[in-house]
Amino acid sequence: MKQLEQTITSLEVAEMMETRHQKILEKLDGSKDGKTKGIITILTEHDFVLSEYFQESTYKDISGKTNKCYKVTKLGCDFLANKFTGEKGILFTAKYVKRFHEMEEIITQPTCMEDILIFNLQEMKAVKEKMNEQDQKLKCIGTKVDGIKDIVALNPTDWRKETTDLINRMAHNLGGYEHIRAIREESYKLLEQRYGVALSIRLTNKKRRMAEEGICKSKRDKLSNLDVIAEDKKLVEGYTAIIKEMAIKYGVA
Structure with a gap:
């Protein structure tokens, strides 16, 4: 040139x-x-x-x-x-x-045939690199779409296992399993806001009823918000939907 x-x-x-x-x-x-x-x-x-x-x-x-x-x-x-x-x-x-x-x-500006050829080859190389970049983006999008399909197809009958698996994957994406607790708390908060429920109160009431029924303390202490959710079909559906949304948000798909 x-x-x-x-x-x-x-x-x-x-x-x-x-x-x-x-x-x-x-x-x-x-x-x-x-x-x-x-x-x-x-x-x-x-x-x-x-x-x-x-x-x-x-x-x-x-x-x-x-x-x-x-x-x-x-x-x-x-x-x-x-x-x-x-x-x-x-x-x-x-x-x-x-x-x-x-x-x-x-x-x-190229000034001779050799310069023009070099210039054209550089342009062709740039176009090829751009096309390869687009191919990679399309493959990435395809992978994400497949992942979203898997999330959307989450089995409601096995919701506890599958939502736990998604939460673990979210935590992994955020940097480690120490994020599991924060993710669960976020999901419970969203559920309470959308459905107007207080999971902690329901959990306390459930433990009291079990105590009145004579169920041992060790078993009562193992109860969690998931046990409360499991008693209400609408809460199960709502919680499952929230976990799906969060999975997409945190890049699990």
Whole structure:
């Protein structure tokens, strides 16, 4: 591809700013009496890579005399734009941004058959990579759809085992089985909100009834919210639906 050094001369800068070239040189080199430091001196003293901003050069005037100038990079133009405020600074910024944009376009244009071939091959490679990326996304979507189908098809007759399995998988996706308790609490809270029930009260009442029936304490202590849910068909259906929603939310599908 055709290469073009992306700089403009300090002469062009002066023209864009509608000012004398000498004034630009004074900004860069400082005043001749040494009272005012120039940008070049300040950058050099503070160990900046000067060539990233300004590169010393020369030009010949109409009389053939060789004079000093600078090649100015885009960073250098940014620097100078900040030194000129108001309308002059704004107009300079607009002009140099456009100039560098034009240079970028020239650089990216192929100039011979070999360059054109390389350019086309690069485009074909990019298209192929994009297609492969899309294929991977489609496969991923297909896997997720299959997973969602499995969740939706959750067997209501074996709801305790299957919801527990989904909760374990959610916890695994979140980073570990220590998340199981938080997931269960979230599911119970959602169930209570949707169906207007208080699982803790129902659990307490169930334990009291079992105590009155003479059932031993060790057995009563093993009761959980799932035992309360199991007594109400609507709660079973609601809880199962909530676990399905959470499984999809936490990326189990």
